[in-house]
Amino acid sequence: MTCGPAGPQLVDRIDADALARLWTAVTRVGGAVGFVEDTPGAEIRAAAQLAAAEVAAGREQLLVLGPPAAPVGTVFLRRGAGPRTEHGAEVVRLMVRPDQQGRGHGTALLDAAVAHATTLGREFLMLTARGGTDLPRYYAARGWTPVGVWPGTLRLGPGPDGLRDAHWFHLRLR
Template sequence: MTARPVLDPAGLDTPFADLWVAVIRAGGAVGFAPDAPEAEIRGLAARSLDEVRAGRLHMIALGGPEDLDGVVFLQPGGGPVVEHRATVLRLMVHPERQGRGLGRLLLAAAVDRARALGLTQLLLSARGGTGLPAFYRHLGWTEVGRFPRALRLGPADWRDEHWFQLDL
């Protein structure tokens, strides 16, 4: 299985929204709390693909409209002093397909895409209180800092945000 850059996300709107909802309901740490309203998730999914169409966000996908297993996005820095870098966003693998190497594959494809775009540095943030910081450390990323209680999942659920960097 190969992860491919998506230049035109035609046909992916519903599959991507379905994937994101499934990942959130399974407890995935991708921008929402597990009980977030489905319409909000679908709305942000649609806006994300609009950003891809506008060329402001790069999308990498595993599978296509019929069998979308996972996605990841790159958001290039906007401005002269940050144009060498991008932020990795919304890495997600379908809950039924996690733990089989697909996350590693997608992240490697994001790194390849970043290099192809001429970028030299990647950043990402990961939700504290999950296995994600250990996952990124395991894959060779450097943890450079942590914003305490920067994420609020609910009235009494505050999480640290862990920041990672990878020089390409």
């Protein structure tokens, strides 16, 4: 029998340090969640505090896999701002602890985000994936529609070699 975390749970708050530990571990091995491998830990912690505050304020919804004090993975939903876009949401910070990747947890989190957005009445989801990684293929394989590429809009390092494309994906919910 294999044991693993129970399915993703909707939570209304998360400890910022716990989120920062996950985010930092994912970043250090090349995860594409807003940072590059050598981003200082303080910068990631500051971002985790902001993200945790958005959840606590109800401006973002968070699904966590595993204990919230030591999450195995997360995914956040960020509703569109204002009357023109609030019928949709963006999927952000999908990440799974490096030693737990490749076991279906990311797919379970993504499915849970889609299900929860549907429950909330959102009509579409969008997300961005970093070019030069396996991620565009990952989302396409999970039914998301590639809708375009913003060329060179992500800067990972200096010079032209430090630029990556942003790949946009869309999922119609109803």
